[in-house]
Amino acid sequence: MPLFEAIRLALDTIRVQKLKSFFTALGVCIGVMFLIAVVSIVDGMGRYMEEDLVGKLIAVNSFELRHRPNINIGDVDDATWREYARRQRILDSDVEPVVEALPEGAKWSMYSDGQVQVEAEGSRPRRASVTAVDGDYFEIKRLDVTSGRLFTPGEMTTGASVVVIGPDLVKRLFPTVDPIGRQVKMAGKFYSIIGVGESLGSAFGMSFDNYVYAPFRSPIRRMLNFQSRAIDAVVVQMPTAEAIPSAQEAVRAVMRARHQLRPAQKDDFSLQTADSALAFWDKIKGYLVLAGVALPAFGLVVGAIVIMNIMLVAVAERTHEIGIRKALGAKRRDILIQFLIEASTLSTFGAAIGIAAGAGLAFVIREVSPMPTYVAPWSIGVGVLIGAGVGIVSGVYPASRASLLDPVAALRQE
Amino acid sequence: MTNHVEEAPLSTTAERQAVLGLPGQTPSEDWVIVTRDLKREYDMGGEIVRALRGVNIAVRRNEYVAIMGPSGSGKSTLMNLIGCLDTPNAGEYWLNGQLVSQMKDDDLARVRNKEIGFVFQTFNLLPRATALHNVELPLVYAGVSASERKERAFQALASVKLGDRVHHRPNELSGGQRQRVAIARALVNRPSILLADEPTGNLDSATSEEIMGVFESLASSGQTVIMVTHEPVIAAHARRVVVLRDGVIASDENKGKFASRMGF
Numbered sequence: 280m281p282l283f284e285a286i287r288l289a290l291d292t293i294r295v296q297k298l299k300s301f302f303t304a305l306g307v308c309i310g311v312m313f314l315i316a317v318v319s320i321v322d323g324m325g326r327y328m329e330e331d332l333v334g335k336l337i338a339v340n341s342f343e344l345r346h347r348p349n350i351n352i353g354d355v356d357d358a359t360w361r362e363y364a365r366r367q368r369i370l371d372s373d374v375e376p377v378v379e380a381l382p383e384g385a386k387w388s389m390y391s392d393g394q395v396q397v398e399a400e401g402s403r404p405r406r407a408s409v410t411a412v413d414g415d416y417f418e419i420k421r422l423d424v425t426s427g428r429l430f431t432p433g434e435m436t437t438g439a440s441v442v443v444i445g446p447d448l449v450k451r452l453f454p455t456v457d458p459i460g461r462q463v464k465m466a467g468k469f470y471s472i473i474g475v476g477e478s479l480g481s482a483f484g485m486s487f488d489n490y491v492y493a494p495f496r497s498p499i500r501r502m503l504n505f506q507s508r509a510i511d512a513v514v515v516q517m518p519t520a521e522a523i524p525s526a527q528e529a530v531r532a533v534m535r536a537r538h539q540l541r542p543a544q545k546d547d548f549s550l551q552t553a554d555s556a557l558a559f560w561d562k563i564k565g566y567l568v569l570a571g572v573a574l575p576a577f578g579l580v581v582g583a584i585v586i587m588n589i590m591l592v593a594v595a596e597r598t599h600e601i602g603i604r605k606a607l608g609a610k611r612r613d614i615l616i617q618f619l620i621e622a623s624t625l626s627t628f629g630a631a632i633g634i635a636a637g638a639g640l641a642f643v644i645r646e647v648s649p650m651p652t653y654v655a656p657w658s659i660g661v662g663v664l665i666g667a668g669v670g671i672v673s674g675v676y677p678a679s680r681a682s683l684l685d686p687v688a689a690l691r692q693e
Numbered sequence: 694m695t696n697h698v699e700e701a702p703l704s705t706t707a708e709r710q711a712v713l714g715l716p717g718q719t720p721s722e723d724w725v726i727v728t729r730d731l732k733r734e735y736d737m738g739g740e741i742v743r744a745l746r747g748v749n750i751a752v753r754r755n756e757y758v759a760i761m762g763p764s765g766s767g768k769s770t771l772m773n774l775i776g777c778l779d780t781p782n783a784g785e786y787w788l789n790g791q792l793v794s795q796m797k798d799d800d801l802a803r804v805r806n807k808e809i810g811f812v813f814q815t816f817n818l819l820p821r822a823t824a825l826h827n828v829e830l831p832l833v834y835a836g837v838s839a840s841e842r843k844e845r846a847f848q849a850l851a852s853v854k855l856g857d858r859v860h861h862r863p864n865e866l867s868g869g870q871r872q873r874v875a876i877a878r879a880l881v882n883r884p885s886i887l888l889a890d891e892p893t894g895n896l897d898s899a900t901s902e903e904i905m906g907v908f909e910s911l912a913s914s915g916q917t918v919i920m921v922t923h924e925p926v927i928a929a930h931a932r933r934v935v936v937l938r939d940g941v942i943a944s945d946e947n948k949g950k951f952a953s954r955m956g957f
């Protein structure tokens with residue numbers, strides 16, 4: 280029997296047995312719906328982590344020289360922590376030799392940051408993330424102002440008391456007036472606002488726009504590093520991702536020499552890339568995907584059992600029909616295919632609805648919660664395949680029972 | 694009528710042996726059906742029921758054969774074997790020169806589809822399908838294209854005078870009409886034999902006569918027909934009557950002899 284006929288036959292049967300078909304499809308629908316929803320959450324978070332969050336924390340094609348990683352990769356044991364604590368800080372005197380060793384085309388910036396209380400006349404003080412920056416910081420982070428201007432090279436060199444503040448801080452400290460030209464007070468010293476920076480967005484409901492930037496050599500630096508010559512990090516950006524390893528090697532050589540490390544000793548500083556920060560995410564993602572797949576998989580198994588039972592009942596109910604078909608020349612294969620197609624059509628149909636429902640659920644989650652969801656095209660394909668697969672797997676046993684029926688015995692049954 | 698009617702009955706053992714041939718020997722082309730010592734037993738939990746205990750029968754092309762016998766004599770068992778719905782425990786069954794008794798499932802399905810039209814006492818129509826679709830079914834399994842299928846199914850229904858009932862479902866048809874749908878379905882693949890196991894068993898006498906008329910005209914147009922029946926009146930339509938008793942052939946006579954003995 281041609282496949283086309285088998286499909287038509289399956290559709291006919293489904294149309295006639297609406298209720299039974301509905302429940303069959305429902306089992307798969309629910310499983311696939313959760314699969315799509317969970318995968319979209321995990322995937323959305325993944326995309327967010329990879330494209331947004333880490334991109335904001337660590338700029339593209341860049342790496343950071345720090346005395347220890349600030350984004351830690353999974354669980355760090357006590358011994359490692361103790362080793363981190365013993366490490367010497369990166370000093371401002373390290374910066375020049377490091378920068379000199381960088382390959383052609385590298386951009387760099389040294390910076391330190393911390394949480395500092397910011398005050399403005401006529402409003403309540405607020406803690407903000409304050410970063411003292413030097414070099415190509417704004418270029419590397421691709422950060423510009425929406426009003427006012429960035430620091431001039433002169434202000435950078437002299438360490439002028441000027442700041443660029445984030446939109447959140449503007450909202451809090453200067454809700455009604457233009458902040459440009461006004462002053463904020465940090466650690467007892469006044470700073471002129473020369474610019475308002477762009478929004479950096481938010482993650483999981485947490486804003487990144489509560490920031491203050493000041494020139495590295497401005498007085499605020501003393502608030503950020505108590506060890507007077509220490510700095511938090513040097514960020515280096517290369518034109519391409521391929522250029523990163525050689526630049527890292529150059530920096531590593533300089534730092535090892537400056538720290539007088541013997542060849543056998545490990546680095547006592549960290550060269551952190553976006554990748555190494557993402558490794559952490561990859562690890563969580565592994566667990567998330569596992570949980571996210573295990574739950575719907577359980578649902579699908581239940582769905583498969585439901586389908587199998589419904590199909591077994593269908594085979595029992597339709598024994599007489601199978602007998603007639605066999606008497607008229609249906610081969611085992613014809614009967615097998617008829618039931619398999621019926622099962623997989625129903626479950627694929629269920630999967631299609633499940634995909635729509637899952638995508639809808641993902642959309643609702645994105646709208647009402649801080650969780651970013653993203654329905655990946657592959658998950659739709661996988662959903663359909665799984666739907667059909669569940670149908671085939673759960674249909675095989677009933678279908679093969681049907682196909683093996685003895686025609687005389689089947690005909691005798693009413 | 695054709696002259697083979699006179700040749701058909703095989704009343705003596707010698708005649709029978711001459712026609713049936715030796716085991717393993719392919720029968721000559723004249724014979725649509727040859728069975729040699731066909732046996733069918735059922736194992737009923739240790740107790741063996743011997744439904745057929747060695748049946749030898751030969752049917753010529755274009756013959757019209759009635760099979761009679763008391764209930765439980767093995768008529769349906771024999772029909773199921775001839776119809777390839779069942780396989781024998783021992784013996785040979787040759788259909789159109791093919792040794793069917795040795796065939797596997799799929800080949801049997803193909804033979805059922807191409808060579809055999811089976812009409813049952815209980816019609817065995819698909820209840821949810823229209824008359825047309827029921828008649829189309831054998832063609833579906835034969836892989837005939839949809840348009841040709843429709844056309845041939847329609848023709849078959851028209852030939853049993855149901856051209857105006859093609860879209861009716863079985864429950865919208867009378868018993869006689871249902872059986873005519875079943876006959877149309879049995880004929881649609883142009884089978885070499887038409888088998889009917891008590892085709893009028895579920896019909897009243899008037900309708901039975903009408904269905905017998907259909908078989909009669911099919912037989913006289915050259916269709917090979919084998920029919921099981923309890924009714925001597927109905928058997929009288931056939932030109933040859935085989936009587937089974939306890940799983941063996943008790944008599945095998947032409948219409949003349951049978952009819953005169955039964956007093957027709």
Ligand SMILES: Nc1ncnc2c1ncn2[C@@H]1O[C@H](COP(=O)(O)OP(=O)(O)OP(=O)(O)O)[C@@H](O)[C@H]1O
Pocket residue numbers: 735736737742743744762763764765766767768769770771
């Ligand atoms: N599937 C089966 N299992 C066990 N015994 C069977 C089976 N089919 C038939 N028999 C037995 O085989 C014998 C012949 O049965 P069969 O149905 O061929 O008789 P029949 O001549 O068609 O009878 P009837 O006129 O009542 O239809 C009977 O004794 C019956 O009980």
Ligand SMILES: [Mg+2]
Pocket residue numbers: 768769770890
């Ligand atoms: Mg019977």
